[in-house]
Amino acid sequence: MNAxxxxxxxxxxxxxxxxxxxxxxxxxVIGAVLWGVPLLWRQSDAADVVMTSDAIIYIFSVWLxxxxxxxxxxxxxxxSDAEETERER
Amino acid sequence: MxxxxxxxxxxxxxxxFLFLVAFAAERAAxxxxxxxxxxxxxxxLSLSIYCTAWTFYGAVGYAARSGLEYLTIYIGPSLxxxxxxxxxxxxxxxxxxxxITSIADLISxxxxxxxxxxxxxxxxxxxxxxxxIALQLQSVTVSFDVFSSAYGAELTDSAQGSNxxxxxxxxxxxTIIFGTRNLDVNERxxxxxxxxxVEAIVKLLALTAVGIxxxxxxxxxVGDTLARIDASEIGQWQMRGDxxxxxxxxxxxxxxxxxxxxxxxxxxxxxxxxLRTASWAFPAYLMVMSLFVVPxxxxxxxxxxxxSNPDFFVLTVPLATGNDALAMLSFLGGFSxxxxxxxxxxxxxxxxxxNHIVMPIWLSTQSGGASVSGDVRHVVLLSRRISxxxxxxxxxxxxxxxxGGTALASIGLVSFAGVAQFLPVLVGGIFWRGATRTGAxxxxxxxxxxxxxxxxxxxxxxxxxxxxxxxxxxxxxxGWLRPQAFFGISGMDPLVHAIFWSIxxxxxxxxxxxxxxxxxPLERLQGAQFVNVFEHSSTPQSWGGSLAQTExxxxxxxxxxxxxxxxxxxxxxxxxQGMSGLLPEPSPDFLQRLERELAGSVGAATAHAMxxxxxGGASVSxxxxxxVADETAxxxxxxxxxxxxxxEQARTARQLRQANEKLTLxxxxxxxxxxxxxxxxxxPMTSIRAFSEILRDSDRLxxxxxxxYSSIIxxxxxxxxxxxxxxxxxxxxxxxxVNLNMQSGSLKGILDxxxxxxxxxxGADKMQVVRDxxxxxxxxxxxxxxxSQVFINLIGxxxxxxxxxxxxxxxxxxRANAALVVDFIDNGSGIPKTEQAxxxxxxxxxxxxxVKGAGLGLAICREIMTRLEGSVEYLPGQxxxxxxxxxxxxxxMAAQ
Numbered sequence: 001m002n003a004x005x006x007x008x009x010x011x012x013x014x015x016x017x018x019x020x021x022x023x024x025x026x027x028x029v030i031g032a033v034l035w036g037v038p039l040l041w042r043q044s045d046a047a048d049v050v051m052t053s054d055a056i057i058y059i060f061s062v063w064l065x066x067x068x069x070x071x072x073x074x075x076x077x078x079x080s081d082a083e084e085t086e087r088e089r
Numbered sequence: 090m091x092x093x094x095x096x097x098x099x100x101x102x103x104x105x106f107l108f109l110v111a112f113a114a115e116r117a118a119x120x121x122x123x124x125x126x127x128x129x130x131x132x133x134l135s136l137s138i139y140c141t142a143w144t145f146y147g148a149v150g151y152a153a154r155s156g157l158e159y160l161t162i163y164i165g166p167s168l169x170x171x172x173x174x175x176x177x178x179x180x181x182x183x184x185x186x187x188x189i190t191s192i193a194d195l196i197s198x199x200x201x202x203x204x205x206x207x208x209x210x211x212x213x214x215x216x217x218x219x220x221x222i223a224l225q226l227q228s229v230t231v232s233f234d235v236f237s238s239a240y241g242a243e244l245t246d247s248a249q250g251s252n253x254x255x256x257x258x259x260x261x262x263x264t265i266i267f268g269t270r271n272l273d274v275n276e277r278x279x280x281x282x283x284x285x286x287v288e289a290i291v292k293l294l295a296l297t298a299v300g301i302x303x304x305x306x307x308x309x310x311v312g313d314t315l316a317r318i319d320a321s322e323i324g325q326w327q328m329r330g331d332x333x334x335x336x337x338x339x340x341x342x343x344x345x346x347x348x349x350x351x352x353x354x355x356x357x358x359x360x361x362x363x364l365r366t367a368s369w370a371f372p373a374y375l376m377v378m379s380l381f382v383v384p385x386x387x388x389x390x391x392x393x394x395x396x397s398n399p400d401f402f403v404l405t406v407p408l409a410t411g412n413d414a415l416a417m418l419s420f421l422g423g424f425s426x427x428x429x430x431x432x433x434x435x436x437x438x439x440x441x442x443x444n445h446i447v448m449p450i451w452l453s454t455q456s457g458g459a460s461v462s463g464d465v466r467h468v469v470l471l472s473r474r475i476s477x478x479x480x481x482x483x484x485x486x487x488x489x490x491x492x493g494g495t496a497l498a499s500i501g502l503v504s505f506a507g508v509a510q511f512l513p514v515l516v517g518g519i520f521w522r523g524a525t526r527t528g529a530x531x532x533x534x535x536x537x538x539x540x541x542x543x544x545x546x547x548x549x550x551x552x553x554x555x556x557x558x559x560x561x562x563x564x565x566x567x568g569w570l571r572p573q574a575f576f577g578i579s580g581m582d583p584l585v586h587a588i589f590w591s592i593x594x595x596x597x598x599x600x601x602x603x604x605x606x607x608x609x610p611l612e613r614l615q616g617a618q619f620v621n622v623f624e625h626s627s628t629p630q631s632w633g634g635s636l637a638q639t640e641x642x643x644x645x646x647x648x649x650x651x652x653x654x655x656x657x658x659x660x661x662x663x664x665x666q667g668m669s670g671l672l673p674e675p676s677p678d679f680l681q682r683l684e685r686e687l688a689g690s691v692g693a694a695t696a697h698a699m700x701x702x703x704x705g706g707a708s709v710s711x712x713x714x715x716x717v718a719d720e721t722a723x724x725x726x727x728x729x730x731x732x733x734x735x736x737e738q739a740r741t742a743r744q745l746r747q748a749n750e751k752l753t754l755x756x757x758x759x760x761x762x763x764x765x766x767x768x769x770x771x772x773p774m775t776s777i778r779a780f781s782e783i784l785r786d787s788d789r790l791x792x793x794x795x796x797x798y799s800s801i802i803x804x805x806x807x808x809x810x811x812x813x814x815x816x817x818x819x820x821x822x823x824x825x826x827v828n829l830n831m832q833s834g835s836l837k838g839i840l841d842x843x844x845x846x847x848x849x850x851x852g853a854d855k856m857q858v859v860r861d862x863x864x865x866x867x868x869x870x871x872x873x874x875x876x877s878q879v880f881i882n883l884i885g886x887x888x889x890x891x892x893x894x895x896x897x898x899x900x901x902x903x904r905a906n907a908a909l910v911v912d913f914i915d916n917g918s919g920i921p922k923t924e925q926a927x928x929x930x931x932x933x934x935x936x937x938x939x940v941k942g943a944g945l946g947l948a949i950c951r952e953i954m955t956r957l958e959g960s961v962e963y964l965p966g967q968x969x970x971x972x973x974x975x976x977x978x979x980x981x982m983a984a985q
Contacts, residue, residue: 067372
C-alpha cells in the first residue's frame with residue numbers, strides 16, 4: 001500500500017455544495033467592498049478628479065458582475081440540490 | 090386638450106386592465122390553475138414595488154441635483170438580495186413556519202406574542218408610511234399637471250386636489266376588492282401580486298423606453314452620451330463618503346423593514362426557492378431601472394430651460410421633443426409605480442392595524458369574550474377594509490395639509506430612516522436568542538424618538554415644528570441636544586447624523602435592556618424558534634388543554650376561518666387523534682395547530698389571546714423549557730438516539746439468540762430424525778435380508794415355506810416403500826414445494842371416500858362411523874386429494890388405535906370462530922395428556938407397538954393442513970381420542 005495513492009474519502013458533492021454556499025455568502029461582502037471603492041476617490045476640488053462617466057461604468061460593471069455571479073451560483077445551487085435529492089432516493 | 094382627454098382615457102383603460110388582470114389571477118388561483126402565478130419571475134417582479142414613483146420620477150431629479158448619489162438607493166437592496174443566504178432566507182422561512190402576516194406580527198411573535206409591541210410597531214409603520222403614500226399621490230397629480238400644462242391647460246389647485254382624491258379613492262377601492270376578498274390563512278393575494286407584477290413590467294419598459302430614446306434619439310449614442318455627462322454640471326465625481334455609505338446602509342435596511350416590502354417578500358412568498366431566483370434577478374431589475382437615470386437627467390438639464398423641475402424630466406423630455414406616445418408611456422410608468430406602492434402599502438398596513446389594534450379592542454369590548462357566537466369574519470374583513478380606506482385617506486390628508494410642496498420630496502429618505510428603526514430589533518430577534526421584549530421596546534422607542542427629533546420634525550423646515558433657535562441652540566439652551574448636532578458634534582450631514590445616532594442608540598439600548606432584563610418562558614421559546622428556525626420548525630409552546638371546551642373552540646374557529654374550514658380542521662384533528670365524530674380532544678398539539686391557523690387570519694398575538702380566553706392561559710411544560718436550552722436539547726436528543734440504538738441492538742441480539750436456539754433444536758431434531766429413519770429402515774431390511782438368505786441358501790424348503798418367506802419379504806419391501814413414500818411426501822410438504830391442486834367438491838363426497846378407503850380391509854373389528862348428512866352438505870374449494878388424505882389418516886388411526894370393544898367414530902361438522910371444523914371423535918380411551926404434545930411429531934407412536942406404521946401420518950396431516958391454511962389438532966375432553974380439522978372460512982364460502 002502506497003500512502004500517496006490513498007485519498008481519504010470525502011463526499012465530493014456535499015463538500016462542493018458547502019463551498020458553493022460559502023461563495024454565495026461571500027458575494028455580498030465582495031459587492032460591498034467593490035462598491036466601497038468610490039469612498040477612496042478624490043473629491044471634485046482635487047486635481048485628477050474621477051469623471052462621472054467612469055464612475056458610472058465602474059459601478060455598473062460591479063453590478064453586472066454581482067448579477068451574473070449571483071445567477072451562476074444560484075443555478076449551481078439548484079443543480080446541487082437536485083443531485084442531493086437524487087442521491088437520497 | 091385633446092391629448093389630455095386621450096391621457097385620461099388611456100389611464101382609465103389601463104386601470105380597467107389592471108382590474109381585469111387581478112381578477113383573472115384570482116380566478117385562476119381559485120380554480121387551481123395558477124401554477125404560473127407562483128413562478129419565481131412573478132415573485133421577483135412583485136418585489137419591484139420598492140421602486141415607487143419617488144424612484145421613477147425622483148431618481149432623475151435626484152441625479153440632476155446630486156449626481157450619482159441616487160444609486161445608493163438601489164445598491165443597498167441589491168446587496169441585501171445578493172446576500173439572501175444570510176438574512177432573507179431565514180426571514181422567509183420564519184414567515185412561513187410561523188404564519189407571519191406582517192412585520193409587526195413578526196416582531197410581536199418573536200418577543201413573546203406581545204400585543205403592546207405589535208401596536209407600537211404598527212403605529213410607527215403608519216407614521217413612517219403615510220408621508221410616503223402622500224408622495225405617491227402627489228407624483229400622480231403633479232405628473233398629470235405637467236402633462237396638462239404642456240398643452241396649455243393649467244390646472245387649478247382644487248382640480249389637483251380632486252385629482253388626488255380620485256386617485257386615492259380608486260386605489261382604496263382596488264385594494265379593498267383584491268386585498269380583502271377572503272381571509273386567507275396564508276394571507277396571500279394573487280390578484281394584487283399579479284397586478285403589481287404587471288405594473289413592474291410597465292414601469293421598467295417606460296423608463297427603458299425613455300432612456301433609449303434619450304441616449305440614441307437625442308444624445309446620439311453611448312459615446313456621445315458619456316461625453317455629455319462629463320461635460321454637464323454633474324460631470325465630476327463629488328460624493329460625501331459618509332452619505333454614500335450611510336445611504337447604502339439605509340436603503341438596505343429600509344428594503345428589509347418597509348411594511349410593503351415585507352408583505353411581498355415574506356408574506357406573499359409562495360415558495361422559498363423563489364428567493365434563489367430573485368437573489369440575482371431583482372438586482373438585475375434595479376440595475377436596468379437605474380441605468381438610464383443619469384443620461385435622462387443630463388439631457389434634460391441641457392434641453393429644458395433652466396429652472397424646470399428635474400423631478401419630471403422623465404415626462405418633460407419626451408413632451409418637449411414632441412414625443413407624445415412616449416410621454417404617455419412614461420406617465421403610465423410613473424402611475425404604475427405610484428399605484429402599486431400605495432396598494433401594497435395599504436394592504437400591509439391594514440393587516441397590521443386590523444390585527445393588532447382593531448381586533449384586540451373589539452375582542453375586549455365583547456362581553457362574552459372570544460366564545461360568543463356569531464361570525465367574526467365580517468368584523469375582521471370590515472376592519473381591514475376600513476383600515477385600508479383610512480390609511481389611504483391619511484396619505485391624502487397629509488398630501489393636502491403639507492401643501493404638496495417640496496417638503497414632500499425629501500420625505501422619501503425620512504420615511505426610510507423611520508422604518509429602518511425596526512432593523513436592530515428584527516435582526517437581533519432572528520439571530521440572538523438573548524433579545525427580549527423589554528429590549529425591543531426600549532430600542533424601538535429610543536430609535537423613534539431620536540428619528541422624530543433629529544429628522545422628521547426638522548424636515549418640515551425650520552420654524553414650522555422646530556423653531557430656528559432650537560435648531561441652533563438646542564432645547565432649553567442645552568447645546569449638546571441640538572437636533573442636528575448631538576453632543577456638540579456639528580458638521581455632520583443632517584441625514585447621516587440622524588441615522589447614525591438613531592440606529593446606534595437604538596441598537597445599544599436594545600442590547601443593554603435585553604442583557605439586563607429577564608424574558609418570560611414564552612418569549613424564550615419563541616426566541617429559540619426564530620433563531621433556530623432551520624433546526625426545528627414547530628411551535629414548542631403548549632397549551633394546558635384540560636380546561637378547554639372543544640365546542641367553544643369550534644364556535645370561535647368557525648367565526649374566524651369560516652364554518653366549513655373549521656369543521657374540516659376539527660374533523661381532521663379528531664381523525665388524527667383516532668376519535669370518531671367532529672370534536673377532537675383539546676390536546677396541546679391540537680391547540681397549537683389551531684392557534685397557527687387562526688394566526689393566519691387575525692395575527693399571532695390576537696390568536697394567542699383568543700385561545701387564551703377560552704383555554705385559560707398557556708402553560709409551559711418542562712419539556713418545552715428543556716427545548717429552550719439548546720445544549721440540553723442536543724444532549725437529550727443524542728442520548729435518546731443512543732438509547733434507541735442500544736434498544737435496537739438488544740432487539741437484534743435477542744433475535745439472534747432465538748435464531749440460534751432454533752438452529753440448535755433443528756440440528757437435534759435432524760440427528761434424532763436420522764437415527765429414527767435408519768432404525769425404521771433397518772428393521773424391515775434385517776428381515777428382508779434374513780429371509781432372502783434362507784431362500785438362497787437352503788434348498789429343502791417346501792413350497793408353502795417359500796411362499797411364506799417371499800411374502801414376508803414382499804410385505805417388508807412394501808412397508809419400506811410406504812415409509813420412503815411418506816418421507817418423500819413429508820419433505821416435499823415441509824419444504825413448501827408442494828403444488829396444491831385446487832378443485833371443488835362436496836365435503837360429504839370426500840368423507841364418503843375417506844371412510845371407504847380407510848376402512849377397506851378391516852375385518853370383524855370394523856368400527857361404526859356416525860355421521861350427520863345434513864351438516865356435511867357443503868361445497869369446498871381446496872386441494873381435495875390432500876384433504877382426503879388427512880381424513881383417511883385420521884379415520885385410519887381411529888380404526889387402528891381405538892381400544893373400545895365396540896369401536897365407534899363420530900364425525901361432526903360445524904363452524905367455530907369463522908372457520909369450518911370437522912371433528913373426528915372415537916369412543917376409545919383417548920391419548921394420555923403427556924403424549925398429546927408429541928403425537929404430531931415425526932416417528933411418534935402411542936402406546937404398545939401393536940400396529941405397523943412409521944409414525945409419520947399425523948406429521949404429514951399437520952403439514953398438509955398448514956399448506957391448506959387450516960390446522961389439525963388434538964381436541965381434549967371428548968371422552969375418547971378426538972381430532973379437530975379446521976379449514977378457513979373462505980374454503981367453504983368460495984364454493985357456495
